[in-house]
Amino acid sequence: SPLDPSRGYRIQFDVTGSHRAVISDVDILHANVLVKGLYTLADNHRFLSRFQFGGVATNRFSDVPPSLRFFAGGDQTVRGYGYETLSPRNSEDVAIGGRYLMVGSVEYQYEFTENWRVAAFVDEGNAMDDLSDPLATSVGLGIRWISPVGPLRLDVAKGLDPEFGGEWRIHFSMGPEL
Template sequence: FFAGGDRSVRGFGFNQLSPLTPVIDPVTGVQAVDPATGDPQFEKLGGKHLVAGSVELVRDLPRNFAVAAFTDFGNAFDKFGDPIEMSVGIGIRYRLPIVTVGIDIAQALTTPAGAATRPGPRFHINFSPKL
């Protein structure tokens, strides 16, 4: 399993949340580093377990619009002791007869495994069918 992105934990890149394994340089036999930053390189493996959730507050506005505030949480992991990543954000919704279009901006509150810094704000677009 992988987590992160529009339909999972907003504020993180698509499938950004996953257990990692070091990338080994075949020539030297040691962990490879990014030549631009000098940071160690990792490969995403996917996890055995996935936890993801969201709490969203939506306020209706005139003309089929709505505003939303939300927090997302989750991760893909192998061990239940791995951290849960979190984000917060705001968005606008436009309700059409058969679909709702959502535009969100989300900020990660945690730094995912393998990242040197916390990700900056991310823009997300979502199309949800009306059920």
């Protein structure tokens, strides 16, 4: 089913950039890789995994616009943290985006009745300026309803790292998992 596949994978590469010779003040190479996998065992046990890595190469990072910087946190990256709150911060403690993004997740789903699943997951990741910076971790539980327009997901997650602002959070998302 295109709305609710039972197995498969997705590999996505995005590369964008600019050069000072072509209407730009800064040279930028922005690359992002996303890999997702889904496998169903015995019709009602599903295993999902996701890994995303991105980076910005530039001659002046301070001139890279926020839309080309990396942010993490929220229902599409690291649940248990606020949307785009995982990022380097300026002197006013405002998230300004990082040079790199590294995010991973593993999730188990069990279909307990037709079109309804419970889920347990672990997410880890961060947006950072140095690849040796620590990653934020979260764990959580969720429920999935496979509606006629695709899966609807409701998750409760706990960020495990107080230094990143981890707390209990509710996340809602919809759409295909791959």
